Amino acid sequence: MNYGFIGFGNLAKAVYQGLKKVNNIQFAYFTRSKKEVSIPFFDCIEELVSFADVIWITVKPQDIKGILEKLQPLNLEGKLIVSPVAGKSIAFIENYLGKEVPIVRIMPNLAMAYQKSVTAFATNQPLNPATDAIFETLTRLGKAVKLNEKGFDLFTSVFGSGPAFILAFIQIFKDKMKEFELPGNVLDELLLELTQGTTLYFAENQSSYSIEELIRNITSKGGTTQAGLDHFHRHKIGKHFEGVLDAAKNRSEEMSKN
Ligand SMILES: NC(=O)C1=CN([C@@H]2O[C@H](COP(=O)(O)OP(=O)(O)OC[C@H]3O[C@@H](n4cnc5c(N)ncnc54)[C@H](OP(=O)(O)O)[C@@H]3O)[C@@H](O)[C@H]2O)C=CC1
Ligand SMILES: O=C(O)[C@@H]1CCC=N1
Numbered sequence: 001m002n003y004g005f006i007g008f009g010n011l012a013k014a015v016y017q018g019l020k021k022v023n024n025i026q027f028a029y030f031t032r033s034k035k036e037v038s039i040p041f042f043d044c045i046e047e048l049v050s051f052a053d054v055i056w057i058t059v060k061p062q063d064i065k066g067i068l069e070k071l072q073p074l075n076l077e078g079k080l081i082v083s084p085v086a087g088k089s090i091a092f093i094e095n096y097l098g099k100e101v102p103i104v105r106i107m108p109n110l111a112m113a114y115q116k117s118v119t120a121f122a123t124n125q126p127l128n129p130a131t132d133a134i135f136e137t138l139t140r141l142g143k144a145v146k147l148n149e150k151g152f153d154l155f156t157s158v159f160g161s162g163p164a165f166i167l168a169f170i171q172i173f174k175d176k177m178k179e180f181e182l183p184g185n186v187l188d189e190l191l192l193e194l195t196q197g198t199t200l201y202f203a204e205n206q207s208s209y210s211i212e213e214l215i216r217n218i219t220s221k222g223g224t225t226q227a228g229l230d231h232f233h234r235h236k237i238g239k240h241f242e243g244v245l246d247a248a249k250n251r252s253e254e255m256s257k258n
Contacts, residue, residue, distance in 0.1 A: 001133075004052025005029040006045065006067055007059035008037065010110060011084055015056065017113040018141045028052070049074050054134070057083045057093075061255055064088055068096035076101050080130050084108055086156050087255025089149055090124050099124065104134045107152055107160045108141070117142035118159040122149045153256070157248030165244055170195060 001024055005012040008029040016027055016039065028040040030048035035041070042048040049055060049071065059067055064085050080102045083093060090103050097103070108119040119138045123131040138144035147155060173194070174187050182190075205214055219225040232238065 002026045002028070002051055002053045003056060004042075004048045004054070005056045005058050006048060007031060007057070007063070008035050009058065011108070011112075012056060012058035013037070014108075014110045014113040014117075015058070015141070018115055018117075019137070022140070045070050046074060049076070049079065052079065054080050054082060057081060057085060059085070061085050061087055064093075065096075068093060072096050080104065080134065082106060082134060086160065087153075087252045087258075089152075089256060090122060092256075094124060102128050102131050104131050105149065105152070106138065107156050108138070109160055109163050111163065112141040115141050119144045120147040120152060120155045120159070121145065122147055122152070153249045153252035154245075156252045157245045161248045165248075 003015075003019070003025055005016070005027070006029075008016075008031050012029065016037070019025055020027070028042060028048060028051050029035070029037070030042045030045050034043075040051075042051065045067075055071075055076075057064060057067055064083070076097060081093060081097065082104045084106045086107070088105075090105050093103050093105075094101070102123065102125040104121065104123045106119050106121055108117040111117045112119070117138075119142060121135050121138060121144055123134075125131050135144060135146070170191050173191055174184075177187055177190075180187075202211075202214065209217075215225075215229070219229065
């Protein structure tokens, strides 16, 4: 199976890193400038298309239209398109390429590189074994869920952009720790242990306890955690944070209109 990337930035690199050890997949890419990676580079889209069984459109949303216009006159028989492009529907892609091309729309995150993405999947050909094979491949890269396209905007905000929002929270902890005057990399290591420890605590207990109960286990009556959580609730920080997720979701909706 040949996977050809159109665009080889953050997302394509994560897919490649997550799948490079799989025996029966060969990779190549097409971009405007050659990248530091040891897979074949094509400087012409026709050659990439002729190489690929699966064409990954891994460019930014503002660049997808130009790519689809280039793909439109090419012979796409026997090819399958995968698009992780935020805010661009299957119908948008079909509009350029025609309905008979199998299209898989996904919304992953960069943890694909470590087989830890949470990825949404939708397709125009659910009965085609080739689209099923892509779903199977996505399950190698973390958790994959079949989702109606209507859900993609919210999913993008929580699981696509989510890692950036969680990191932004960790950055607040890091900034707060500055007064210890520890080197940045030491701080990062400590925060990594904190987040890994928290994730493990969640993972080990989530089948038996709710998140509220897990928080309660850390909270002593009249203690430090309670003081922090009281501030959290009094100032509606959860509600404000929800605004971050809503802003990302709204932006995804807006992008679908262009
Ligand atoms: N980054 C993320 O966490 C996630 C991204 N996505 C989606 O994945 C897509 C890619 O994002 P990301 O990888 O971060 O973006 P990047 O900017 O890192 O990569 C985009 C790539 O597209 C190439 N490119 C741009 N225009 C063209 C063109 N006309 N012809 C050929 N190649 C082109 C660029 O290379 P060059 O300039 O050399 O051509 C570059 O390699 C986006 O649509 C995004 O919505 C989805 C989920 C998560
Ligand atoms: O920021 C973006 O639009 C993309 C989609 C999800 C993560 N990155």
